[in-house]
Amino acid sequence: MFRRQMLLKLFLLTLASALTVFSVACGGEKIVEVEKIVEVEKIVEVEKIVEKEVEKVVIATAVPGAASPGQVTLDPADLPNSKSQGGEVRVAVVSFGALGTSGGSLPDVPFGGARQLGGAESLFSPGPQNFDEMQLASDWTLASDLSSVEITIRDGVKFHSNGGDWGNVTAEDMAWVINRTNPAINPESIAASAANLTALFGDTPVTASGNTITGTFNNFDVRWASNLLNQEASGGLTTFATSKKAFDEKGVAWLKTNFVGTGPMQVGEFKPGISVTMEKVPYDHWRKNASIDSITMIAVPEEATRVAMMQTGEMDVAYIAPKDMRMMASGGFTAVGAGSGTQEGIMFPGNLWESHNAVTGEALDIPSHGVYVRAQPWTGNPWTPDDDDNPAGMDDMEQARLVRQALARGVDREAINQYVVGGVGRPNHVTYFSTVNKHWDSKWEYPYDVAKANAMLDEAGYPKGDDGLRFQMPLFVGPELGGGAGPAGEIGDAIAGYWQELGLDVQVLKYAYGVFRPGLVSRTTVVPMLTGCDDGNPIYPFDWPKGLVQTTLTRGGFSCGFESPEILAWYQASAKEPDQDKRVAINKEYLDYMHHWALFPGFIMVPNIHFANPNHIKEWPMNLGGSFNSPENIVLK
Missing domain, CATH: 3.10.105.10 (Dipeptide-binding Protein; Domain 3)
Incomplete structure (x- = not known):
């Protein structure tokens, strides 16, 4: 598999491509550039050959000066204190789509399985620099003729105890997730971009044996780990782990308003169409113990309302429409994002x-x-x-x-x-x-x-x-x-x-x-x-x-x-x-x-940019991906 480092370059936090950096300066604004050199691995997975290249990442932050005619600015002196308590973080998003009761990897799980909210984990995931870090996979072997892949499932990964004790993730769970999502095997699946699995595996089920799963390719794709079986797969498709036992015992109706995952955050409260609260799991997580206690995502469709909630400290993070990004930056709010556009x-x-x-x-x-x-x-x-x-x-x-x-x-x-x-x-x-x-x-x-x-x-x-x-x-x-x-x-x-x-x-x-x-x-x-x-x-x-x-x-x-x-x-x-x-x-x-x-x-x-209140959030490191992810990495002031 090949790994690539994206380049994040913002003009008032505007994205550039992974290969070319550009800089734009605006009248009355000073651009402060922070440069770092990162070593990037690009792996061609067919041969497991590792090539390395060095790419420069340039992140530009705008320091507001004189505003252009008609431009609205805010005074950084008015930056509010957060109204969140202790280790809480509150996020305002635009639409109800991410908060509905369908979508995600399986056609039955709510709010996309919280793949952006620390609740779900997949076989592979982007890291800070690469697209194909092993997550729930601990090893893999690709057939020399590219006909199949055998993936070893990581031992000791605990399911959330949402509604019962569901034990640890097994190979059977992972095979079931992939097969139930693939519409060639499960015609009822309308999960996001689920037919990508049909293209990859056809109607041949992924099988489980011991702690491994085996997939037979219908159409081999060099992105099988860096995209198709990845936490940040195209179009929202994810093959994250959820419990087959919970599905068998609780049924589809229960699963539509509950999610059993393996991430550092678990579902605390879910109000369909309104909000979801994810809480830090009450045990040592195998990968990362969250540094916050909870994160709540709330649907706030109106842009003016989201801006006002940030200005009053009601929200700590919010999606801000592009036309208002300069305004938020002028007021001292910090842009956070996973580097995508x-x-x-x-x-x-x-x-x-x-x-x-x-x-x-x-x-x-x-x-x-x-x-x-x-x-x-x-x-x-x-x-x-x-x-x-x-x-x-x-x-x-x-x-x-x-x-x-x-x-x-x-x-x-x-x-x-x-x-x-x-x-x-x-x-x-x-x-x-x-x-x-x-x-x-x-x-x-x-x-x-x-x-x-x-x-x-x-x-x-x-x-x-x-x-x-x-x-x-x-x-x-x-x-x-x-x-x-x-x-x-x-x-x-x-x-x-x-x-x-x-x-x-x-x-x-x-x-x-x-x-x-x-x-x-x-x-x-x-x-x-x-x-x-x-x-x-x-x-x-x-x-x-x-x-x-x-x-x-x-x-x-x-x-x-x-x-x-x-x-x-x-x-x-x-x-x-x-x-x-x-x-x-x-x-x-x-x-x-x-x-x-x-x-x-x-x-x-x-x-794809959100803005955070730096009086509450010191930093939010993210992996490569969509608009945001990895809330377990948030560091509060």
Whole structure:
């Protein structure tokens, strides 16, 4: 497996990529840079060869000076004392999604199994520098022909005593978790990105014997430990340990409001849709004894309310919308995060171009599929490429490509960064790839060009009518960045505004993601979606295999809504390739293709940042990952 060190670089705590550091200074602000040299291991797991490289990590902290016109600032002298008691920490988040009664590794556990709150542990986990530290795995052996892996489960890891004495984690528990999550084995599983396990193992169950589990690969992927069986896996999928005994004795209904994990924090109180409190376990934890007594996460949808609660000391940590990050930093609040960012792109579902299921080999009846019953300007039909609305000499695939290209070029990314997310983001052009990565090339960008965008739409056969409109198009705002109620909703509105200037009648949809998701699983939706679609995170290395959820390998589970035989071939080649440079070359071919066909143009990358009150929280060291993790590491003043 290969390990990579992300680089955290913030302009007022803005993320940069894992390979290139950039610095931006603002008028009236002084940038203080703290540099450290870290030794990074990159392991190619096929051969267990360790290569080491040195990368510079630059973290920039802004010291506010004169504010720009209209910018709101706070006085650090007004920094409040915390109202939390003793070893308590209180965190305000945006939405109820993370606090619901479904999701996580198993389809039955609440609030994602507290993978960000110290309650859950997986076979592998990111460390401070690497993606693939062994956690509940204590050893592993990969077959020389890449056909299977045998993983030894760590001895003496105690389950939380939530509702009973559930003993220690066993190999049987871990095999059961993986199999129950895999929708090819358990059709009822709708766990986040669960079909990634279908791609990895197919319908062959993981088996347990003694203290080991054995998985037989259906499609080997070099990220099997650094991502797919990892605490911070793509799209929220985690294979963390929970007790099969508790499930057998208590049942599904009990498990939906209770969680039995193994982490340093255990569930104290859970109020569905409102809050969850995690408490320090009352015994010596095998890995880390938490330095706090409890952490409570509370859903507070309104941005102004979260800011006010931080200013009064009601909350110790809060998710802050990008546009308010400068304000919070000016008031002396400290940014905390795991180094990640969210790439917001727009994927175009309905472009189903594969003829066979890559897992089963079964022929797919795509030509009669519902997505092609009614032609949409952004969906290309390779099965019946000639229809009565194509311009002369142009097939349906080229017609739809021109539309998607026009939509990618008709949006001013710099303006969205400046005016919608407060200048703390970075333009993005092809989702899954950072524009400051050393492998990036400007040829993959979509320059803002209204004239060219209009010309492309005209060429595609969609001229403006007397009312100034070309066609109607919905746009669904995905769950990242708080979904429609959060910054993502504002980004979606801005993109829709640019498209309306091109003559589109755009309806921005902001309803619950749980209502939209089944159409992605069934491959029946044609509604474009603002999202990062699992891997829209700039900390993921450039060479990691791309496009798994853009193929039929994940049929039966989540997808980006489009499928391509070319993407399938590149993914499978990269997933099996032990040489990093060759994986980079494969992904550059994928990038050429994605830029040309514009199936998933990116628009903006926004840092995943929370702000903490330094009068209560001295530091919060985190591992690589999503917006936050490892509360057991919090050090209080």
